[in-house]
Amino acid sequence: xxxxxxxxxxxxxxxxxxxxxxxxxxxxxxxxxxxxxxxxxxxxxxxxxxxxxxxxxxxxxxxxxxxxxxxxxxxxxxxxxxxxxxxxxxxxxxxxxxxxxxxxxxxxxxxxxxxxxxxxxxxxxxxxxxxxxxxxxxxxxxxxxxxxxxxxxxxxxxxxxxxxxxxxxxxxxxxxxxxxxxxxxxxxxxxxxxxxxxxxxxxxxxxxxxxxxxxxxxxxxxxxxxxxxxxxxxxxxxxxxxxxxxxxxxxxxxxxxxxxxxxxxxxxxxxxxxxxxxxxxxxxxxxxxxxxxxxxxxxxxxxxxxxxxxxxxxxxxxxxxxxxxxxxxxxxxxxxxxxxxxxxxxxxxxxxxxxxxxxxxxxxxxxxxxxxxxxxxxx
Amino acid sequence: xxxxxxxxxxxxxxxxxxxxxxxxxxxxxxxxxxxxxxxxxxxxxxxxxxxxxxxxxxxxxxxxxxxxxxxxxxxxxxxxxxxxxxxxxxxxxxxxxxxxxxxxxxxxxxxxxxxxxxxxxxxxxxxxxxxxxxxxxxxxxxxxxxxxxxxxxxxxxxxxxxxxxxxxxxxxxxxxxxxxxxxxxxxxxxxxxxxxxxxxxxxxxxxxxxxxxxxxxxxxxxxxxxxxxxxxxxxxxxxxxxxxxxxxxxxxxxx
Numbered sequence: 001x002x003x004x005x006x007x008x009x010x011x012x013x014x015x016x017x018x019x020x021x022x023x024x025x026x027x028x029x030x031x032x033x034x035x036x037x038x039x040x041x042x043x044x045x046x047x048x049x050x051x052x053x054x055x056x057x058x059x060x061x062x063x064x065x066x067x068x069x070x071x072x073x074x075x076x077x078x079x080x081x082x083x084x085x086x087x088x089x090x091x092x093x094x095x096x097x098x099x100x101x102x103x104x105x106x107x108x109x110x111x112x113x114x115x116x117x118x119x120x121x122x123x124x125x126x127x128x129x130x131x132x133x134x135x136x137x138x139x140x141x142x143x144x145x146x147x148x149x150x151x152x153x154x155x156x157x158x159x160x161x162x163x164x165x166x167x168x169x170x171x172x173x174x175x176x177x178x179x180x181x182x183x184x185x186x187x188x189x190x191x192x193x194x195x196x197x198x199x200x201x202x203x204x205x206x207x208x209x210x211x212x213x214x215x216x217x218x219x220x221x222x223x224x225x226x227x228x229x230x231x232x233x234x235x236x237x238x239x240x241x242x243x244x245x246x247x248x249x250x251x252x253x254x255x256x257x258x259x260x261x262x263x264x265x266x267x268x269x270x271x272x273x274x275x276x277x278x279x280x281x282x283x284x285x286x287x288x289x290x291x292x293x294x295x296x297x298x299x300x301x302x303x304x305x306x307x308x309x310x311x312x313x314x315x316x317x318x319x320x321x322x323x324x325x326x327x328x329x330x331x332x333x334x335x336x337x338x339x340x341x342x343x344x345x346x347x348x349x350x351x352x353x354x355x356x357x358x359x360x361x362x363x364x365x366x367x368x369x370x371x372x373x374x375x376x377x378x379x
Numbered sequence: 380x381x382x383x384x385x386x387x388x389x390x391x392x393x394x395x396x397x398x399x400x401x402x403x404x405x406x407x408x409x410x411x412x413x414x415x416x417x418x419x420x421x422x423x424x425x426x427x428x429x430x431x432x433x434x435x436x437x438x439x440x441x442x443x444x445x446x447x448x449x450x451x452x453x454x455x456x457x458x459x460x461x462x463x464x465x466x467x468x469x470x471x472x473x474x475x476x477x478x479x480x481x482x483x484x485x486x487x488x489x490x491x492x493x494x495x496x497x498x499x500x501x502x503x504x505x506x507x508x509x510x511x512x513x514x515x516x517x518x519x520x521x522x523x524x525x526x527x528x529x530x531x532x533x534x535x536x537x538x539x540x541x542x543x544x545x546x547x548x549x550x551x552x553x554x555x556x557x558x559x560x561x562x563x564x565x566x567x568x569x570x571x572x573x574x575x576x577x578x579x580x581x582x583x584x585x586x587x588x589x590x591x592x593x594x595x596x597x598x599x600x601x602x603x604x605x606x607x608x609x610x611x612x613x614x615x616x617x618x619x620x621x622x623x624x625x626x627x628x629x630x631x632x633x634x
Contacts, residue, residue, distance in 0.1 A: 070534055092533040099534040105527040109549050118545075119535030170535060 022084070023048045023206035024069060024174055029078035031064055038064040040230040041078065046174075047222075049204040051197065055217040056227035057253070062210045065227075066176050069208060071095050083173055093122070098167030098205075099176040103183065104159045106151035112138075112162050113147040119170035137165045140199060157188050164196065168203065175200070177209040181216065193220055214254045218242060226250045242302075246287060248376050251300040258306060258345045260299045260316060260368070261378070264291055274299055274375050276316040277339070281368055283375045296378040298341065303348035305372035308333065308364050315365030319345060321358050331355055335364065391608060398601035416602040426603060429587030433567050435498060436583055440505035441513075441562035447506070448513030448562075449555060455514075456521045471511045481507060482572030489576070496578040504576045505569060509562040516561060520554025560618055564611060 024046040031039040039061045046052045054062035068075055069082070071092035080087050087095055098119075106115050113134055120130045138144050141161040151159055160180060167175060180196075181189045197220050200207050211217055217224045218238040225232045226241060226249075234241055234250045245251035262276040272285040274297050281299065288297070309315050319337030322344075331354040333347040345366060358364055401411035420426055454460075455467060473481060485504045494500060528550060532542045548555075570585035577586050584607075592600055 070530070072530055092530070093536050093538055095534075096536070097534055099531065101527050101531060103525075103527065105525065105531040107528060107532070107546060118532065118537070122532075122536040122538075122541060166531075166535065176534075 020084070021047050023050070023082065024208065025079075025081040025084075026065070026068075027079040027081070029065075029068065029075045029080060031061075031068065031073075032076050037230050039068075039075075042230065042232060043078075044225060044232060044235070046206060046208060048206055051200055051207045051209065051220060051222045053209045053211060053217040053221035053224035054227055055211055055214060055224050055254070057212060059229075060227040061230040062212075062227050063178060066178055066208060066210050069095075069174065070097055070099055070176055096170070096173045097176055098170060098172030098174070100160075100163045100167050100178065100180045102179045104151075104163040104180075106159055106162055106166075108151055111148050111150060112143065112154070115151065115162055116166045116169055118166065123170065133169055134165075137169045140168070141165045156184050157192060160184065160192060164199070168199070168205070172205065175205045175207040177207065179211055181211075181213075196220075218254070226254060228253075244284070244286075245300070245374055248298070248300070248379075251374055251376070256303050256346055256348075257300045258303065258347075259341050260301060260345075260373075261339060261341055262297045262299050262316075262375075264288065264293055264295050264297050264375075267291065267293065272375060276368070278314050279316050279367070281316070281373060282371065283373055287374055287376055291377045297375050298378055299368070299373045299375050301368055301373040303332070303346040304330075305369045306345065306347045307367045307369060308347060308349065308354070308358060309367050311363045311365050313365055313367075315367045317345075318363065318365050321360050321362045321364060324355055324358075324360060326352065326355055333358065335366065337366070391604075394601045394604045395608075397598050398605045400598045400601075402598075416598040417606070419597075420599040420603040420606070423591070423599065425582075425587045425591065426584065429582055429584035432498075432577075432581055433583040433585075436501050436505055436581075437563050437566040439498070439502045440566045441509060441559050443502070444506045444509045444513045444562045445555060445559045448510050448558065449517045449551075452514050452517035452521055456518060470514055473508050474511050478508065478569070478571035479575065482575030485572070486575040496576065496581065498581055500576045501573065501581055501583070504572050505566045508569060508572060509565045512561045512565060513558040516558030517551065517554050520551050524550055556618070560614070564614070 022045045024044075026042055026044045028041045028043055029039055030037070030041055042061070042065070044065075054065055056062050067073060068080055071087065071090065075088060082095060082097075107118065110118070116134050116137060117130050120133060125133070134147075135144075138147065141164055143158065143161050143165065146154065146158065151162065154162065160183075163180070177196075181192060184192060193216065209217075209220065218241070221238055223235065223237055224241055225235045227233065228249055234246045236244075241250065242255050245254065251257050260276055262274040262281075264272060265275045265280060266273040267285050267288060270285060272283050272288050274281050274283055276299065283299070291297070311318060317337055317339040319335040319339075321333055322336045323334035325332040325334070330348050330350050331352065333349065333354055335345045335347060336343065337345050347366065398416060399412045399414070401413035401415070451466075451470060455463065481504060485500060488494070489496060489500050524547070528546050529542050532546045533539070537545065567583075568585060569583070570589065573583050573586050574589065577583060582590070584603075588600060588603060
């Protein structure tokens with residue numbers, strides 16, 4: 001099983017390169033539940049070996065998309081392809097997928113070993129091969145010795161490892177993860193995430209990961225698709241999504257964002273100049289197409305892209321420190337600022353210094369780091 | 380409330396005490412104690428046959444009701460089809476139709492179509508009467524069954540047939556057993572409809588007891604009742620010990 005990625009890499013590819021690189025493809029997929037349109041003509045191509053995250057608020061269609069790959073229900077229009085083969089009419093049990101459920105759905109009446117062996121037995125693999133593959137995958141997820149336990153005798157983290165092992169042991173064409181970390185406490189979650197990612201890299205298995213947790217999505221994914229109301233709003237690497245969100249929804253949903261109200265001074269094909277109080281800030285004009293000069297503009301800036309300057313120096317806006325939160329590695333300053341549409345700004349400063357330098361009640365000026373921020377027209 | 384509890388316990392208590400009465404009359408309280416009515420009840424030919432007949436009828440009717448009820452419960456839970464509400468109504472109707480109506484109906488039907496009054500009539504009649512209870516029991520277990528287990532099995536490559544055998548049925552087992560147990564106890568105790576559909580050769584124990592009490596009034600009836608109660612209680616204790624009352628009563632255990 002562990003050699004799978006290597007096998008495929010060395011195997012000669014006969015079909016054309018583009019379709020061979022894509023493990024899962026959606027072509028204009030639409031899914032309705034009664035009157036509600038869960039997915040609207042959605043297209044997406046997931047590359048072989050890629051860790052793709054579907055991120056969005058509840059009801060955005062991300063779980064529906066996952067269930068369509070699994071075949072738990074069928075699309076109303078469009079095509080779903082796994083390894084280049086149209087699977088719209090292929091039942092779940094013939095799709096060669098591995099799925100990890102939110103509550104793990106471990107079979108309560110079976111031992112750990114039998115849970116993991118279930119998919120192999122369904123494929124009529126020989127007894128000796130089942131034993132060796134179960135042993136192999138138990139080593140991979142670090143659960144050796146717990147073969148004869150029942151799921152209810154395991155901790156949450158162990159149950160998750162069993163669920164992962166059960167999905168991986170069948171060498172699935174694609175691994176589907178439905179919010180698998182939501183039931184774990186925070187510390188365990190972080191270590192399980194890293195471990196899962198390590199295993200996924202080692203095996204090179206194409207993975208679709210559904211979550212509503214943006215920090216999880218940023219830290220794990222090769223690429224992520226931010227979804228809302230049945231559409232993909234933006235598709236890109238975590239860095240692209242975080243630093244260059246293409247619309248207001250993405251900018252506010254992924255990561256913390258401050259909003260500053262300004263005015264468009266100049267715009268050309270690549271850059272735009274936004275005036276905030278006395279200062280002018282250069283941003284990419286990509287998100288401002290069609291906006292005319294001197295229109296009001298909202299500038300979205302991440303907390304770590306804001307600086308505090310002493311009152312009186314040139315700055316984008318001024319405000320009053322209302323709260324300080326020491327986070328160990330950095331300090332979060334909450335600044336009340338009437339000029340911001342949300343009336344609060346979050347400034348993230350490294351170290352401890354900010355705790356003593358700008359106590360609560362201090363009047364401060366706020367500056368934006370050069371070249372940072374994304375601007376959108378006020379709607 | 381205490382009064383109600385009292386009346387819940389008193390009849391069985393009175394019968395139990397009367398069973399050990401030495402006198403031939405069902406007098407209360409007894410003057411002398413004896414076990415001879417137990418001996419007589421066990422030895423009495425009609426009771427022996429009634430007990431045997433009852434076991435035959437119960438075994439067949441509760442097992443048929445379980446198989447049919449489980450299939451219907453799965454159909455009602457999983458599929459949407461026309462006249463579903465009608466089917467549900469028909470299946471649960473024996474709960475509101477008096478037992479003597481069902482019994483009388485079967486009697487007339489059997490006479491009309493020349494159906495000899497053999498075990499088959501009694502068994503079919505009992506299946507109809509206990510079916511709603513099996514149906515409810517299995518249906519409740521199905522509702523409590525997290526469908527993700529079946530989805531997970533399908534995602535691992537199990538065919539629908541395999542999912543049913545390795546996941547659905549094992550997880551439904553407590554519900555199936557409790558449904559069967561309910562059906563068996565109800566069928567074994569059923570009197571009203573049985574009175575109509577049994578013949579001398581097929582009479583079940585309650586019918587035999589009724590025929591006995593019409594002619595005699597000695598405590599062997601009471602002795603039989605005590606054995607009845609002890610037998611049923613024993614069965615439930617057995618089920619509880621081996622399956623856990625929580626499971627038999629369909630209480631989901633939290634993990």
